[in-house]
Amino acid sequence: MRISEFEFDEKSIEKVKGEMKALSSTYVINETEDNSDDYLEFFFVGKHNGEEVLFDTALYTLQLHHESELYDEAEKQAMKRFPEYRDLVNRGVEIREGMLPAKLEEEVGIFITETMLDLEEEESVKVKEHMELDEELEARVGIDVCLNVDKVTPAVVEKFISDFNAGQLRLDPTLYSFESDENDD
Numbered sequence: 001m002r003i004s005e006f007e008f009d010e011k012s013i014e015k016v017k018g019e020m021k022a023l024s025s026t027y028v029i030n031e032t033e034d035n036s037d038d039y040l041e042f043f044f045v046g047k048h049n050g051e052e053v054l055f056d057t058a059l060y061t062l063q064l065h066h067e068s069e070l071y072d073e074a075e076k077q078a079m080k081r082f083p084e085y086r087d088l089v090n091r092g093v094e095i096r097e098g099m100l101p102a103k104l105e106e107e108v109g110i111f112i113t114e115t116m117l118d119l120e121e122e123e124s125v126k127v128k129e130h131m132e133l134d135e136e137l138e139a140r141v142g143i144d145v146c147l148n149v150d151k152v153t154p155a156v157v158e159k160f161i162s163d164f165n166a167g168q169l170r171l172d173p174t175l176y177s178f179e180s181d182e183n184d185d
Contacts, residue, residue, distance in 0.1 A: 008139040013054045016043050026161050030056075038064040040152040043140075046165045048133075054140040059160060062148040066127045066178045073125055074115035082108050117180075126175035148172055 019028045030041040039060040046055055079086035085108050088095055100108065119125050127146070134142030143164075149156050163169040 008054075008137070010139060012139050013045055013052060016054055017045055020045070027057075027157055037151045040157065042157060044161050044165075046161070048135075048141050055143050055164075056137060056140045057143040057145065059143075059145050059147065059152055059157060061150070061152060062127055062129060062146055062176055063178045065146045066125060066176065067180070069125045069127055070116045070119050071112070073119055074112045077115050078108050078112050081111060120177070120179060123177040126177050128173055128175050129171040131169070131171060148176065 016028055020026060027042045027044040029035070030043060032041050035041060039058070041056075041058050044055050044057065045052060047053070048055075075089070079089055082104065084104060085095070085100065088099065097105070099105075129146055129148055131143060131145040134144070136142075145160065147156065147160065160169070
C-alpha cells in the first residue's frame with residue numbers, strides 16, 4: 001500500500017488498521033524511494049496523549065545518521081572555503097551535477113570527501129540514539145527514530161513498535177562514532 005497516495009484524515013487510522021490486518025502485521029511500510037537496509041518509513045497505530053493515533057515513522061540506523069552528520073559538517077566547512085558553493089546552499093538551491101563550474105564542482109566534491117574522511121578518522125563526529133515526535137502533522141504524529149542496529153529489519157521494527165507502545169522504549173545515551181565500510185585502497 002502506498003499510504004502517501006491518500007489524504008490524511010480521521011479515517012486514516014482505519015485505513016492503516018485494515019491494511020495491517022490484511023498483512024497480519026503491526027505496521028504498514030510506506031513505499032518510498034528512500035527505504036533501504038538502513039532506513040524505513042512505515043505507519044503503525046498506538047496511543048499518544050491518551051488517544052489512538054496513527055504514527056508516521058522514519059526509523060534509521062545510527063551509522064546512517066553518523067554518515068549524514070559527517071556530510072553536514074564537511075559541507076559546512078566547504079561553504080566556508082568556497083563562497084560560490086555557500087551562496088547556492090544558502091539560497092536553498094539543491095545543487096546538482098553541472099550547476100557549478102566543472103573545476104569548482106570537482107574541488108568541492110574532493111574537499112567534502114577528504115573532510116569527511118578526516119572527521120571520521122579523528123572521530124570528531126559522535127552520535128547517539130534519539131527519537132523526535134512531530135505533533136504538527138495533519139491526522140497523524142510523526143516519529144523520527146534512530147537506533148544503534150546494523151539494519152532496519154522487520155524484527156527491529158516490530159521490537160520498536162512493541163517497546164514504544166508499551167512505554168518501554170529505552171534509548172542508549174552513549175555517543176558513537178563509526179568507520180565507513182568502504183575500503184579506499
